[in-house]
Amino acid sequence: MLNIADTLSTWCREARPFALATVVEVSGSAPMPVGTALAVDVDGSAVD
16 A cells, blocks of 8 residues: 555645545445545546
8 A cells, every 4th residue: 555645745735636535434345444545636546
């Protein structure tokens, strides 16, 4: 898993809009565990 802090810092410096989400609950099998953060920018690029 990548540390997304560097990417988010870059996106903030560039004034690039993005959304940040955190997995708070899973049911059954899931590709990411609770606590995983995911950021998606305006172009659809994602980092977790």
